[in-house]
Amino acid sequence: MNPLQETWPDRIARDPGHSARYAERFRLLAAQGRDLHGEARLIDAMVGRGAAVLDAGCGPGRHTGYLHAAGHRVVGVDIDPTLIAVAEAEAPGPLYVLGDLVDYTLPEAAPSAFDAILSAGNVVTFLHPDTRVRALEGFASRLAPDGRAVVGFGAGRGYRFDEFVADAATAGLALQARFATWDLRPFTAEAQFLVAVLSLAD
Numbered sequence: 001m002n003p004l005q006e007t008w009p010d011r012i013a014r015d016p017g018h019s020a021r022y023a024e025r026f027r028l029l030a031a032q033g034r035d036l037h038g039e040a041r042l043i044d045a046m047v048g049r050g051a052a053v054l055d056a057g058c059g060p061g062r063h064t065g066y067l068h069a070a071g072h073r074v075v076g077v078d079i080d081p082t083l084i085a086v087a088e089a090e091a092p093g094p095l096y097v098l099g100d101l102v103d104y105t106l107p108e109a110a111p112s113a114f115d116a117i118l119s120a121g122n123v124v125t126f127l128h129p130d131t132r133v134r135a136l137e138g139f140a141s142r143l144a145p146d147g148r149a150v151v152g153f154g155a156g157r158g159y160r161f162d163e164f165v166a167d168a169a170t171a172g173l174a175l176q177a178r179f180a181t182w183d184l185r186p187f188t189a190e191a192q193f194l195v196a197v198l199s200l201a202d
Contacts, residue, residue: 005158008079008126019082023060030062038182039120040066042195043150047072052111054142055094056101057123059083065091075110077101101138102131114142117149120182124164125157132159136171140200149173149198152182161194173198 011018030036040063043053051072055064058076060083068074074094078084084098095110101123117139127135139149151168153159165175176199180191187194 005129006126007128011126012080019080023083023086026060026062036062037066039063039118039150039152040070042182042184043067043116043118044070044072046148046150047115051115052113052144054114054117056117056119056139057121057126058087058094058096059121061087061091061094061096063118063120064094064096068093073111075106075114077104077106101127101135103134104138106142113144113147115144115147117143117147119149119151122153122157124151125153125159129158132164133167133171136168136173139198140172143200145200147199148176150195151198152193152195155192155194161191164194165196168196168198169201172201174201 026036044067047053049071053067053072053074055067055074055076058064058078061076064074064076064087068091075097076087076094077097077099079098079100081098084096088096095107097104097106099105124132124135143149155161168175175196177197178187179185179195180187180193182195
């Protein structure tokens with residue numbers, strides 16, 4: 001398989017210890033005083049108090065926990081059972097769902113629509129190319145009418161920025177704005193990272 005098209009389950013199958021090391025990496029960064037919540041702070045600034053937020057690809061829960069502590073109704077979805085277990089233990093409070101972003105069911109306790117959907121950490125680059133549009137359609141189907149999805153990922157990971165924007169449009173999502181960093185530096189032709197703010201297409 002092309003390493004740039006490796007899905008998360010492919011990576012875990014190839015390296016079963018990857019998830020545990022991934023979670024430990026963020027524990028070490030937190031212990032060093034590193035800022036791990038810039039993405040969540042952006043979402044917090046975009047919504048009102050008590051908003052419904054979906055963390056799509058929540059991993060070990062660093063954003064879900066922050067947003068829950070800020071007073072939002074947060075649901076985290078991830079395909080990795082190890083990371084969901086870490087999130088439940090280390091960032092309790094949000095509702096966590098083990099599932100594939102291409103096809104998952106939210107429990108009745110979850111909000112029926114979300115004011116914001118966050119997908120950080122290069123999550124969309126781990127989707128198989130054949131399923132990317134379906135996953136983005138899932139975002140569109142779960143957004144509130146005036147909700148926004150914010151997706152961030154880096155260049156050189158097998159998913160071109162223009163290709164992502166086209167896939168989002170196919171899925172019914174319109175690009176509202178794009179930035180080169182989570183602290184909203186301007187996006188340029190040389191940008192090595194994309195933070196895309198998406199809304200439901202008219």
